[in-house]
Amino acid sequence: MILPERDGETTTSAPSADKAFQPPSATLAGAQIRFQENSLVLMPGAKLDLVGMDVLRQAGVKPPPGRILLEHGATLNVAGLTDVQRPMSDNYVTIERIGENELADSPLLRGGGLFRQKVQLDIREHGVTDDGRAWVGSPLLNAAGYADQVPRKIDQMLVDGGSINVIGREFVARSGSTMELGAGYVHYLGGMVESRRLLGADGRRYSLADADPSQNYLGLADAYTLDHQRWDVQEVFASPLGGRERRYESDYLEGGDAGTLSIRLKQDASGGANGVESGLLLAGDIHAEAESGRHQIERGELARGGVFKLSVDNGPFTDWRLQSARSEDAPAGFGMNTALPQQFSADGSRVTTLSTQLLNAAGFGTVELNDPRAHIEVAADAQLQVQAGGRIALSGSRINVDGGLQAESGDIVLSAAAEFDNQLEAGERRGITVGSGARLSTRGQWVNDGDRIAEQRSGGANIDGGSIRLSTTSRLQNSGGELRDASGAIVLERGAVLDVSGGGRILPDGRLAQKDGVPLGRGGDIALLTYQPAAGDENSLNGNLPASFHAADGEAGQLRFQDATVRAGASPAAGV
Known part of the structure; x- marks a missing residue:
């Protein structure tokens, strides 16, 4: 445990004091790290680093798994402090x-x-x-x-949730384990x-x-x-x-921001029979909620939900599937040296699942999956939702969305790196496909605060539509000595929905929220961008495109296309 030292020392409320403040921190590093059943790590608002190190290798001997394991009942708690009481005069x-x-x-x-x-x-x-x-x-x-x-005082500085940063080959959080990243709050007394x-x-x-x-x-x-x-x-x-x-x-609370769960998996570059497997299993619970008080809602300065970041170095070791169901726990008798069960798709590719039920229940404001060399699939039953005003970002070599992604008044960013999609057949282009039943939504909220007391209001912070950005990179492929265009495509199947519409708000006095006679709640932006620069790719087509092709446009409410051809139904239209 690392608990705050309540010695009466104070700091100021200046932004410079926030920058200078160093939260508590701890680093656990080893070839294998195990948190036993019912173990507890309690570090309010702290930074906890779990670093899986490479084991010493012997020729001809397969090393044990480089595993970080949370057993049943194990808890990692870096949540912010709750019920930090202060007098109203502090304001x-x-x-x-x-x-x-x-x-x-x-x-x-x-x-x-x-x-x-x-x-x-x-x-x-x-x-x-x-x-x-x-x-x-x-x-x-x-x-x-x-x-x-x-x-x-120190308690007020530790209201925000901390961070759990995992770096290693394999991370396993078994069912019954818990990672606490939630925000705390200051309780102002009446x-x-x-x-x-x-x-x-x-x-x-x-x-x-x-x-x-x-x-x-x-x-x-x-x-x-x-x-x-x-x-x-x-x-x-x-x-x-x-x-x-x-x-x-009367009493009210001022909520802090929830913390960050960052998982960075490393692929063993040596490979072969003596390589160390990489893997991920998230079967436990995660809490990363944040709660806003009435003054935060009134000002439109809401507390932010937690951040989930998953990235892979030197991948791919697996493809990724976002599905509704919780991931199946490791079998009975699973230990530090037991092989982690693997799943495979119909084409023989290894697949690792992430449960949208788990991520939704956690209360995250941001979900990011970054594995540029892997395929990412959002299954038809998956409905990933982040806190209003949040962000969903998926980055892979190929992305197929058949389910739903929702970030009200937030951002959805899908990026496909064609230069890493090495399973192309002749004449085939792959990139991002949004299926016929898929729905990507960053629409603004419709809020009715009419006749509601302050504690029941939702406020107008998230009534504007957000943004949806789909982008693929350019690529030239050498096929039998002949260069051909293998750049990523964007396919929106019939029935797919991209929704960035604006919302609105009924004020407590019953009037529609307006400015200069115009109702508040603007529509958002959609950008469909192909032939984007591929970093470090000498076979990029972008050298043949004018600089204005990639110029950013700051105006709102846009539907932007960047492609050599855009096809709507059966009718191609060049340069639309």
Whole structure:
């Protein structure tokens, strides 16, 4: 166990303090690593590295598996700390006397009614002015330095989930094992809060957070100033009428971000009878959820779900199949030197399965599979879904999608590297195929917050459509001394759906969310890109294409094609 040392030491709330903070960490390295049944590794918010090292080899002797094994009941817990209690006053800073520095960005107010006044600011309020200046507490004041000096204890620094980084030949997480990566949260206790209001030159009252820097203000609305110009004396009278707002704010939570599970599998380059097998079995449970509090939802700054990254070095040792069902556990009696059971497809290729049920239940915000030399299949029964605003990225030599991929208001990226697809038959092009029953969706959410209390609202952070990007690389293949185009293709079968439509939101007051009379919830972007550059491929066709062919276009709401020919039904249309 590595637990926080609660010695009373604090750090600031400045971004530089976050960068300087070093979370706890531990590295376990060995030729074989085994976490026995019911064992526990507890390291809140920490970085845990599991490194499988190569064993010493003897000529003619097959080495044992380079295995990292989680037995039944074993738990690796790097989740963030929960229920870190703080007073409501942590959200407020007091400027005892507003001076020229605080009014540096508000020339209309220098020497005016706010000068030398005392104010209390809610540092949860922040934004950017029309001229691009970031503000905290109030757009009228330069108060970022005050907010940065709010102290934080070690528990607050460990609210985010940590990371588990696996590097080795083989990783096995048996059923009943658990990897905890979930986010914690700060629990702000209820309390009385008070804020002062401004009196505008137009006679209206404004909150400090909603004030417009381009407007003039006479001063604070809870005070009246009588100016005796003849005697050069000013008298200030307190006013109880509408100048101060005092209320009780109930408890709420501020969620952190969940952590990262990174699995990097290494293929034994030596191969042969004395090679060390690579493999992966994920049959246990993974928790990588994050929960947002009411203020995060209101601001549209949601806590992020965890990140799942799977990559392979020097592959391929297997093809990958995403399927709905959980992976079957290793057989009884499975040990450190027992061969990991393998599955094979109809064509004899080795296949490793990943369960979308497992990944969905984990609550990930990002799922990435990067094995450029392998084939990746999303089975018809597979429905992979990440947290709204998240990302799904699959990268292989060939990708076939027959199921569903969903990242509401997020990104789906499929990349096929044709230069690594070495099973091509004459005249055949392979790349990305989206089957007739497949659905790729990054559509925006439809949210009804009408008449809902703050704790029940969903907010408008994810009502815009996201993006879908499918890309394949170019390739020239030497076939009997003749070069031919073997670049990857993109095939969308009849009935396949790519959905990036926008959503919308009903506000708590029952109105449709709009800006300048236009409903919020824009559509997203779809890009279908072939003949993309293949890194380090001397046989790439891209040298014959103009630079403008690969130029990025920053406009929104696009359907982009890049190919020599695009076929819709039976009618080819060049250069569409």
